[in-house]
Amino acid sequence: MTADSPGVPAREEYGEAVRARIAAARLWAAHRAPYLASAVFALNPVILEPVLDEDTGLPVADPEFRAFPADTRWNLHVEPGTALATPVEEIGWWMLHHVGHLVRGHAARSPVRPEPGHRVGHAAGAAGDEEAHRWNQAADAEINDDLEDGDLRGPAGVVSPAELGLPPNRTAEEYVPMLDVLAEAMGRGGGALAEAIDCGGAADGRERPYEDGGSGEGLTRLDRELLERSIAAGIQDRAGARGEVPAGWRRWAGERVRPSVNWRARLGALIRRGAGTAAGRTDFGYRRPSRRAGAYAEIVPPSMVRAVPDTALVIDTSGSVTGDVLDRLLDEVGGVVDGVAGPDRRLRAICCDVRPHPVQVVRRAGDIDLVGGGGTDMRAGIAAAMALRPRPGLVVVLTDGETPWPERRPPAYMVVCLVGDGGHAPDWAAVVRVPADAPRRVTTRGQS
Ligand SMILES: [Zn+2]
Structure with a gap:
């Protein structure tokens, strides 16, 4: 100096x-x-x-x-x-x-x-x-x-998660609700996080x-x-x-x-995060922190079973994504949404190629009838999802990314599942890349 x-x-x-x-x-x-x-x-x-x-x-x-x-x-x-x-x-x-x-x-x-x-x-x-x-x-x-x-x-x-008594090795999406809970608890005591x-x-x-x-x-x-x-x-x-x-x-x-190694965990974290945002985070259940100094580890990741976000799926059914891949992916996404929203939630799905097809309201992702073919414009499908009433708070888009995107983030929490190695997702979306050959999730159904 x-x-x-x-x-x-x-x-x-x-x-x-x-x-x-x-x-x-x-x-x-x-x-x-x-x-x-x-x-x-x-x-x-x-x-x-x-x-x-x-x-x-x-x-x-x-x-x-x-x-x-x-x-x-x-x-x-x-x-x-x-x-x-x-x-x-x-x-x-x-x-x-x-x-x-x-x-x-x-x-x-x-x-x-x-x-x-x-x-x-x-x-x-x-x-x-x-x-x-x-x-x-x-x-x-x-x-x-x-x-x-x-x-x-x-x-x-x-x-510092360690100093705050939070579990290590979590994603930012997972830390948000934990920090909300902590900040509230500490704020009541006049402290800051x-x-x-x-x-x-x-x-x-x-x-x-x-x-x-x-x-x-x-x-x-x-x-x-x-x-x-x-x-x-x-x-x-x-x-x-x-x-x-x-x-x-x-x-x-x-x-x-x-990038495919941990995509299920990432997809789950993103959807849970989106669901929390969409539900206004009013329904978190959490354990009260103990009075012991540094005992914030008592706080468990919030359970969100009561928050039922209005979820819409926009599915790229153009020729470039095969039905087999979509079937497998829908199974995964349906499983995650079930886990987040509980079995009573309804799911609205819009298949989209160059234009959106009529909305389908289903209980299970597996019940969606995949219709479409030809070119791709996910802008049309996303616009159709935004026009639904009530408007969905969480939109999950399944696509290979070979599509134009809206320039700005639509007014919903957007998760884009990008199938395969090509394509691109917009900067404004939460993105998870999914391998095109992802093995089917192991379920107990259909055992013989
Ligand atoms: Zn920083």
């Missing part, structure tokens, strides 16, 4: 000091977590305008930027005053943390709808901010337990005012895809040779290389 030099340091001098700090933090992060080194070096630091103290002319730290927030193009936003006031190790920890948000697709998985034309302000109280904040904490929980496993404890005030830390668009998918608005800085979608695969492959190589990679990262790499 040049703080001891007389007068006001030139703008270039801050820049240099900040860049040196970022470089040191990168080296620290790459050294502490060699399995993420290539990811750390792929982060693109963007140095923001400093906020200068009116008297001294020196940059002052802005706590809103304490996380060095990232966006989905792997830009890391560095506020100069914050960078100069933060230990190198802490900046390095945030780098590893943001790699977690980015490679785990937290932005695309975020349940928070980006409002068209609305950019998120830092201290804004806009609708959705509370939900975004909870999602950010849940995503942090998903990442931080794996970092702690690698002996990388976060700075004070960040969410964790500090309000904003990790940026990499965590919740919403654009921030300080981002450059997509003018080209950072990684493209293809860059990101290739980078993630190479990080995952690197982790698998290392994990095979020596046991130096924490289990959570090995699991991520395994799923990234072979």
Whole structure:
């Protein structure tokens, strides 16, 4: 730093000091977590305008930027005053943390709808901010337990499942309702769950005012895809040779290389999450936390059997998806919806090729009559689902992804099951990729 030099340091001098700090933090992060080194070096630091103290002319730290927030193009936003006031190790920890948000697709998985034309302000109280904040904490929980496993404890005030007494190795979707319950319990005692830390668009998918608005800085979608695969492959190589990679990262790499491995668990988590959102989370059952300090482990994942979300299925029945695959997938989805909503729920299904076919109301997914053929336009099927009354709160789309999508997220919780290796899903949907040759779920039915 040049703080001891007389007068006001030139703008270039801050820049240099900040860049040196970022470089040191990168080296620290790459050294502490060699399995993420290539990811750390792929982060693109963007140095923001400093906020200068009116008297001294020196940059002052802005706590809103304490996380060095990232966006989905792997830009890391560095506020100069914050960078100069933060230990190198802490900046390095945030780098590893943001790699977690980015490679785990937290932005695309975020349940928070980006409002068209609305950019998120830092201290804004806009609708959705509370939900975004909870999602950010849940995503942090998903990442931080794996970092702690690698002996990388976060700075004070960040969410740690271990410290909160929550079970480790859960997804952000699973942590959301647990954190809701905890926050309520702690709020009654006048406490707070964790500090309000904003990790940026990499965590919740919403654009921030300080981002450059997509003018080209950072990684493209293809860059990101290739980078993630190479990080995952690197982790698998290392994990095979020596046991130096924490289990959570090995699991991520395994799923990234072979995305089908854990798709049932992911599909279940997404549908449960969607059901909770659709039902307004008013019907959670949970055990009261004990008074014992640190006994929040008493809280079990909320059961949601009484929440009956209005669920609609939109099924791609164009020629490109075979009936056999759809049959198997419907069996799976039906099983998950049954588990979430109970056996009394009704299911509305719309088969869709280039146009939506008439809605079918069924009790079991297996009763759906698959009609269709020809081209694909899931926009028509989704529009038809949104036109249903009552309007569904949770929509599950089954498709191979070879279709145009609505530009914006429809007003429902959307889960897209992408069958096979091709196609694409929109950024606004929660996505699970399902192998086209998925074996049928083992059931006790039909034993002879
Ligand atoms: Zn975070």
